[in-house]
Amino acid sequence: MMSMKCKYALKALVQLAKYQGKGYLQTKTISKGENIPKKFLEQILLQLKYARITGSKQGNGGGYYLAKKPKDISVADVYRLFDGAIAPVPCISLNFYEKCDDCSSEKTCTIRHELIKIREGARVIMSKTTIQSFLDSKKK
DSSP: OOOHHHHHHHHHHHHHHHTTTSOOBOHHHHHHHHTOOHHHHHHHHHHHHHTTSEEEEOSTTOEEEESSOGGGOBHHHHHHHHHOOSSSSGGGOSSSOOOOTTOSOTTTOSSHHHHHHHHHHHHHHHHHOBHHHHHHHHHO
8 A cells, every 4th residue: 555655745746747847836835735744745855855856946935846857757666765665575576575484485486476467567557657647637
């Protein structure tokens, strides 16, 4: 399940994308518009900044902006940043692999191959879904 932190990050990124090219968006504006606690949002935006997904300008008239184009920010990128692996079990994760303690052999595991299919389906959809996708779906 997606964490609230990840969900709020997506909401904030959509707001920033809507405002792209118009200057900087202040944290309080995003917070009020998306009903996200301001302190929590500040932590999220800082994490996005460290990941070079957003940028910021301090001072009067400052705020946050997207450091990338909305079409270049995937849900998979944001999910991995806040929630880690897309895989349902660690032994099939592409980026966060860990051997399962309860398996004697990955080759003979009775559930691994089907879970890989599930991971791949989710990964493909999450990789293809971008912040731009959210903007485009609002227009329909």
